Amino acid sequence: MNAVDYAQRAYGANATPVRTPRNTEYALFARITQKLRAAAEDSGKFNELAHALHENKRLWRTLAVDVADENNSLPELLRGQIFYLSEFVTHHSSKVLRGQASAGPLVDINMAIMRGLGGEGRA
Numbered sequence: 001m002n003a004v005d006y007a008q009r010a011y012g013a014n015a016t017p018v019r020t021p022r023n024t025e026y027a028l029f030a031r032i033t034q035k036l037r038a039a040a041e042d043s044g045k046f047n048e049l050a051h052a053l054h055e056n057k058r059l060w061r062t063l064a065v066d067v068a069d070e071n072n073s074l075p076e077l078l079r080g081q082i083f084y085l086s087e088f089v090t091h092h093s094s095k096v097l098r099g100q101a102s103a104g105p106l107v108d109i110n111m112a113i114m115r116g117l118g119g120e121g122r123a
Helices: 003-011 021-041 046-068 076-097 104-118
Strands: none
Touching: 021 046, 021 104, 046 076, 046 104, 076 104
């Protein structure tokens, strides 16, 4: 075994990818959206659906608080749109829990955000 082999063994396994805030947000949206989708597809999983809706609302509430901060660097129009989506998510989630609406629009919104965070559609 030579020095290169020793170095690869010592440091190779410890190398972790650098996570940016954008990657972290994407991963969080992906995790919650997967839970939401899975619970919504099985009508016997009301508890899981309620939990996924709660996590999703918490994520969106956190985003709303962040964009409401005057020091947030996002463009004002985008901040307003995110805040509006947070309000929609809260109201629509209540309808889903009452059986008056589908979770589909919530999944669609999250998927659109994930596409934006993933850079789809950018030149």
